[in-house]
Amino acid sequence: MSEAQDDEVRQFAASLRRLKDRTDRSYGQLARRLNMNTSTLHRYCAGDAVPLDFAPVERFAALCRATPQERLELHRLWIGAVAARQRTRTATPAEPTSAPEPDATTPTAATDPSTAGDATDGATDGATDEDASPEHQHPPEQSHPAGSARRPWYRHRRFLVSAAVATTLLATLGSLAALPDDDRPRASDSVEGVGPSRTTEAGAPRPTSAKSSSASPTAPASSPGSSKKSSAKPSTADGSASKESPGEQRPSTGPPLTWSADSHVWQDGCGHDYVIAKPPRQVPPPPAPQDARTWAATQRAVHGGQTMVEVTVQGRSSTAVVLKALRVRVVGRSAPFEGTSYAMDQGCGGALTPRYFDVDLDKDRPIARPADGNDAGTVIPAMRLPYRVSAEDPEVLLIDARTKSCDCSWYLELDWSSQGRTGTVRIDDNGRPFRTTGIEGRPRYMYDTSARAWVPYS
Numbered sequence: 001m002s003e004a005q006d007d008e009v010r011q012f013a014a015s016l017r018r019l020k021d022r023t024d025r026s027y028g029q030l031a032r033r034l035n036m037n038t039s040t041l042h043r044y045c046a047g048d049a050v051p052l053d054f055a056p057v058e059r060f061a062a063l064c065r066a067t068p069q070e071r072l073e074l075h076r077l078w079i080g081a082v083a084a085r086q087r088t089r090t091a092t093p094a095e096p097t098s099a100p101e102p103d104a105t106t107p108t109a110a111t112d113p114s115t116a117g118d119a120t121d122g123a124t125d126g127a128t129d130e131d132a133s134p135e136h137q138h139p140p141e142q143s144h145p146a147g148s149a150r151r152p153w154y155r156h157r158r159f160l161v162s163a164a165v166a167t168t169l170l171a172t173l174g175s176l177a178a179l180p181d182d183d184r185p186r187a188s189d190s191v192e193g194v195g196p197s198r199t200t201e202a203g204a205p206r207p208t209s210a211k212s213s214s215a216s217p218t219a220p221a222s223s224p225g226s227s228k229k230s231s232a233k234p235s236t237a238d239g240s241a242s243k244e245s246p247g248e249q250r251p252s253t254g255p256p257l258t259w260s261a262d263s264h265v266w267q268d269g270c271g272h273d274y275v276i277a278k279p280p281r282q283v284p285p286p287p288a289p290q291d292a293r294t295w296a297a298t299q300r301a302v303h304g305g306q307t308m309v310e311v312t313v314q315g316r317s318s319t320a321v322v323l324k325a326l327r328v329r330v331v332g333r334s335a336p337f338e339g340t341s342y343a344m345d346q347g348c349g350g351a352l353t354p355r356y357f358d359v360d361l362d363k364d365r366p367i368a369r370p371a372d373g374n375d376a377g378t379v380i381p382a383m384r385l386p387y388r389v390s391a392e393d394p395e396v397l398l399i400d401a402r403t404k405s406c407d408c409s410w411y412l413e414l415d416w417s418s419q420g421r422t423g424t425v426r427i428d429d430n431g432r433p434f435r436t437t438g439i440e441g442r443p444r445y446m447y448d449t450s451a452r453a454w455v456p457y458s
Contacts, residue, residue, distance in 0.1 A: 012081035013047030015074050016057075019064035020045060032388050034059050035322075050081045255425050256418045257321045257389065258314050263429050264292040265308040265398070268353075270345045273304030273444070275437055277339040280454035286344045286447050304341045304439040307401045308356075311427055313414070314394035323387045324415040324422075326397070328359050328366040332409035337437040341444040343457055354398055355380045361403040361410060361436060368399060368412075404440050409433040 020030065027045075031038040034056060041060075043049040051057055057078055061071050266272040266289050276283055276299050287295035295301075315321045355373035359366050373380030389395045399412065411428040428434065444457040 006084075008077070008080040008084040009047050009050060012050065012074075012077040013045055015070075015077050016045045016060065019061060019066055019070070019074075022064055028393065030060070030063060032393060033063055035386065035388060037320075050078070050085050052082065054078055255416065255423055256316050256319065256421070257416060257425070258316060259414070259425060259427060260312050261427050261429065262293075262310045263303070263307055263434055264289075264296060265310045266292070266344060267306070267308065272308075272344045273306070273341050273439055274299070274301035274344070275304040275337050275339040275341050275439060275442065276301045277337075280340070280342075280445050283342060283454060285452070286342070292344075301342075302337050302339070302407070303434075303436045304442075305402060305404070305436070307434055307436040309399040309401070309412070309427075309434065311397040311399065311412070311414075312394060313389050313397065315390040315418075317391050319418060320388050320390050321416050321418040323385055323389060323395075324417055325385055326357060326368045326399075327413040327415075328361075328368055328401070328410055329413060330361065330366060330408055330410045331433050332407075334407045336405070336439070336442070337407045339442065341439040341442045341457075342454065343444060343446045345446070353380075355382050356398040356400045357383075359399060359401040361401055361408040362405055366401075366410070371400075401434070401436055403436050404438045407435070407437040409435050 020027075023030070027042050028038045031041045034041065036056060040049070044051060044057075054075060057074060058071070061074055066074065264272075269289060272292070274296055278299065283299065284295070313323065353374040356371050357368040358371045359368050370382035370384050372382045383395075383397070387395060401410065411426055411433045414425050414427055416423055416425065445454040446457045447453075448455045
């Protein structure tokens, strides 16, 4: 690359670095929001690579809040950098390769024993005019009749070695053909697990091969040696033999991610309502937020008006997993739960509102809509899918589901894709749907710490 072309690439990379330095995000955080690898973004900013498409550059500029003038200048620099890279590729012709010159140490036909006979055969044919002159003529060589000992001894030896190798190969193939069916490699053994598996649901059954590997009822009795050999083979749950070579790893059929859900998250860490079918004198004081799940379980409490679910999603390995969509499934609707609403706070608030997914359970078909957060007046952009996670880059999804007029049972579905595989995981409350009931028109109480009693909410 010439110096002028190198300057165009450096200017484009420097412009990317200036935009990146405006933010307080690392390369990894920016790459996750741009749906690209961290190393790829770092190479763009270092000038080691230039994207062939302007779309990722445009998204990068928007994420760094570049002005329209800066985006126009960035587009101009990108065009120059791409053109410089293309000129570099076309300006480097392929060097013609020439046959290597014979070296003085290279053995010739006269010194190589394997070609000595051929050299002797061509001696008279390759004679030059100079050799044909009277002073260079040699006495004629004695001719050899056909079938005489003209062929050197080592050629016969080479033929014998080839014949011995062929005989050994035929004997080996014959011994393999004589093996019983259980010891022969089958087509299903070599093909199974080669193609990428596709999971459409967590825990989906894995397709089995058409040919069963269990022993035939008419199989001949095996020798003691073969019984020891077969006993060492692992078996599957259905009793069929499982043949795996040492070190072989079967592809994973489960989801490439893990998740955990906490449905007892309080608004701003202190505000929440539980509906309990007990009078105030039978309800204990409100718990600390970390003990809310145990307290609610002992009181058979139902989330009142709002359920905030905090879902932590993480990949099982460093391989990226793309979270594609988040859906809400309502599996039950009824009239609001008959009971009394108990508020866990006396009015609280905070300067930080994290970004979340807003769900209106009163809709016929609720949708998880991304919503912006707020940090002391600074807007926190909403999390929009698709989104990338891995073992090193987990992510926390906050779902805020509300209702006024129903007792709703619901759960979440999260679509994912990774390395050509796609699937869906169900997110619920330890195998049961989440439950949220409306509190409008219900008696509501709060806890008075001075009186140490539940009093009407004011």
